[in-house]
Amino acid sequence: MLPFILRRLATAIPTLFVVVTLSFFLMRVAPGGPFDLERPLEAKVMENLRRIYQLDQPLYQQYLTYLGALLRGDFGPSFYFRDFSIAELFAQGLPVSMRLGACALALALLIGGPLGALAAFRQNGNADHAVMGFAAAGITIPNFVVAPVLQIVFGLTLAWLPVGGWNGGALRNVILPVVTLALPQIAVIARMTRAAMIETLRANHIRTLRAQGLDGSTVALHALRASALPVVSYLGPAAAALLTGSVVVETIFGIPGIGRYFVEGALNRDYTLVMGTVVVIAVFVLVFNLAVDLLYALLDPRVRLD
Amino acid sequence: MSDSPLTPLPMIGRSLWQDARNRLMRNRAAVASLIVLGLMALSCIAGPWLTGHPYDRVYPDYVRVPASLESYPKADAIPAAVQRIAARIRATPGDVAVVGESLRLTLTSPRPIDQRLLVYFDRSDQFGTPRITANEEEGRRLALEVPLKRQRFLFGTDANGRDLLTRTLIAGRVSLAIGLLATGVALIIGVLYGAAAGYLGGRIDMLMMRVVDVLYALPFIFFVILLVVFFGRNFILMFLAVGAIEWLDMARIVRGQTLSLKRQEYVLAAEALGVTTGGIIWRHIIPNTLGPVIVYVTLLVPKVILLESFLSFLGLGVQEPMTSWGALISDGARAIQGAWWMLAFPAASLVTTLFALNFLGDGLRDALDPRDR
């Protein structure tokens, strides 16, 4: 197992390198710069700023400098949030985003999995149709519609929960954003579980269990384990996306996560902020795909880690 | 199951496509979706010409008026409107009465009324050109007959006073067009790339798929945002950008299909017949990859529409006064407390379309792959 992990990490490094390089140059070729404000700065001030942030050097020089700093774990200072380094921004925002994402993921698994299994056992019954209708809604209604509706209903009309804000991660503040994030995931997981379950329930080895007179719960256990496999593969990318924050949810609910940094960084040409976000997201994707492969091998003895 | 002898067969067989179509037509949800989509497309294409409002026409007098089946101006709003205009003409209105499709009133003023100022009636959104029916007291008292301009705003108006129905339909045009075009781009790139990788196989395949893996690791929003930042908020580039990102899954699907088809005995048999590579791809590979590709396309269109509305929501979408469902929803979400219709109608259109596309996709999958029912 360890050699497998090491090998995977070894292939991850070139991928990461390509991602960083591509993003760096794409960002730099884009017109505009971090100090292009509505009211142009004086030439002198501009020049000073550019020197301080080393923007006056040739591009390849900047690239090498950035790469070197990155290798030391230094993401550099933010161009836009002038008083913060990128590391500080992430130290504040990442735990918030991860906490929300983890809650949403857990909620999605806890609700989506059983719903999907229920639908599969009652295939073409009323429960099945209800679950599939709900799932279709979860997938099609965008979160920027769900979020304001939740705000209106639970925040304003019923006044049960705050409309927004983080408030140190208090449970009351977390509920609405987590539900917004979890709804589409519940839908996807329910659909995947149902499809896998229906397929498995028709498999020959399930028929063997029935022929042996084993009870429904044993049959369900075997079917669930087999159906978990596709869901596990889906969880890698999904977890990476959820834990790195959602710009929509964080904007609407006013949550200080890292989801917003991407858009803000790109619009303001905050080079280091965008690069930092790219690196963090890529690392999350790579790590979670690796984790999923390990988990998969654990669940399916046919998969060999080599 | 039964091996009963073949009954006399008609001359023309049922192809798998026809079978699939028959199965699809038996699926009520899919047929309903098809009808909904057809109606939606038709109304988005033809609708904006029929609503009577240009999509970018601003009615300053009708800012954020609620959705209503009745026509505007409403009877109870007329006196206030008349009052406003009269104030501009520096006159006092009196005897205001609505008679049929016109308004009768008198204007009185201590000094003679400047008749040129009557053009304020004209300029308003509620009234037409006034006709002076009586000029009394040397122009200090005018009896007017003013035609009412009847306007209907079935979906209400937006914060600028534009007809939301027209804008929703125009937005639908944009969203559907982006959905279709971006999917087309993804389809072309994905099918070519996937088929090439699958058919060439070996190391070329591995290399090509490695490229796809790297692209998967890139946060795709980054690309779209960069492209938008790069080229400005351009409608055509928008779908090119989205399509250029969404081809990855398509490439994987087509490659997988091609790989498995290459091992089929009928491909081997065609090779044994001496059929050329092009002939094999054209007659044997492509028709058989089509099923999964069609299903994926049906599910990709809603994905792209959703992505476009997400970008519009962030303010990176199409430029005003053009609009898309995402942009309208974004406006609506901001105005949700005072003007529910601004969120409700665009959101309902978007969700209806996405729902229908999803059900159609599911129906197609069941129809093309009956094993999975």
Add this chain to the structure above:
Amino acid sequence: MTTGDPILSIRNLHVRFRSNDGMVEAVRGVDLDVGAGEFVAIVGESGSGKSQSVMAAMGLLASNGEATGSIRYRGAELLGLKAAALNAYRGRKLAMIFQEPMTSLDPLFKIGAQIAAPLRKHQGLSRKAARARALELLELVRMPRPEARLSSYPHELSGGQRQRVMIAMALANDPDILIADEPTTALDVTIEAEILALIAELRQRLGMAVILITHDLGLVRQHAERVYVMRQGEVVESGTKRQIISAPAHPYTRMLLAAEPEGRKAPPPDDAPILLSARDLRVSYDLSRGFLRRETALLHAVDGVDLTLRRGQTIGIVGESGSGKSTLGKAVLKLVPSAGTIRFEDRALAPLDRAAMRPLRSSLQVVFQDPFGSLSPRLTVGEIVSEGLLVHAPHLTRAERDLRAAQALAEVSLEPALRNRYPHEFSGGQRQRIAIARAMILHPKLVVLDEPTSALDRTVQKSIVALLKDMQARHALSYLFISHDLGVVRAMADWVMVMKDGCVVESGPTEAIFEAPQADYTRRLIAASIKA
């Protein structure tokens, strides 16, 4: 007929399936009895309803199926019982093994746990006791290294071993009846013989009844005491094995018995010209994985084979799965890359590339095993049959091609009017005829027949064999006939090559091989497959 009361009796059983085309009746009024300790065979071809009858007894019908009538086990009605009530019988009194050993075990659970499950459920054994009993059972079914196998996963076992595990699981609770649904159809003949011998022996030792469901009368001859013959959902005849085999009353039974392939092929004259020869033919597959291919692992699928085929000759190539016989056929046609020399008439094929091979392709044709997989599903039969003409007779107009396709279909006894229909609308035998027509339309000199009859019922097999022989006689064809079925090879070929692990073990004139096999492997193969 049975001594004493039957322990299982089925009366007026009907099984229906709901389908898109309405109700399909798979079983129509079957009566059947099984006495204690009896060995009963149910024989029939595909679609005869033989499997569905017992599936109904076990409550294993697909969800769109329903059964009516009566199925009694020692007087207790099984039909209509809920799953929980049925579980008092399933796995305890009635046990079943299936046709598909490769997929009948859960790939995610260890063998030991899977055998222990019915023990723990029905006998309430502790984990430890169940494991000990599982080990006993594996020893009982003569699993090699039983201790180690307990902690193996199914994918680490061969097909024969998996079927032994299935049998061990079935025997876990000393059932009264073991139902074996085509238990050896997916296995090689030598394995088949071992598994059936094991079932027969266990029956003697444990005193249980066995219901063997099979399409193979050879197996019935060897093992059964009483036989039911089924056809299209009905029992057409039943009786003791002696009655059925030696004095069949029903014409269908007689037809089944006569469906064993017969006739012999006379060798071509000695001076017949050599059509195809191959020397030291080798095919290897690279099994190594990964982009950089650090370790190379080669599988020698064909390992130095020589072959000489004369005009009008049929060489039968026999061997079990993995012997390389199919790969050899593809190598001769240059459908897989190979090393060694191949000469066709007076041309060396080895150096020819794809384009250079093309003109020769009309002389070298092939018919594959799988009549479902070898016809492109989205083309009409006419398009499929005439596709070769696009390449080899490009000057033909569409109408001329259509005419030729109609003629080719007529030659394989298919109604030419059917050429506008699609492959999925035909039965297995009909599809194989279409595949033959596709090969014959080009007037080939050599046809490689890669298990052309293996997926077909015996009666259909017989007619395809007759068709192929007829074609050969009419067009002076040479065949390479690849098959694992020695009976068919004996009827088709005048020369036989026996392959094992990529090498030719033995070759010679057909009768010499069958009457006096030299190699030990050939003897085993013949002993296992000729079930007289």
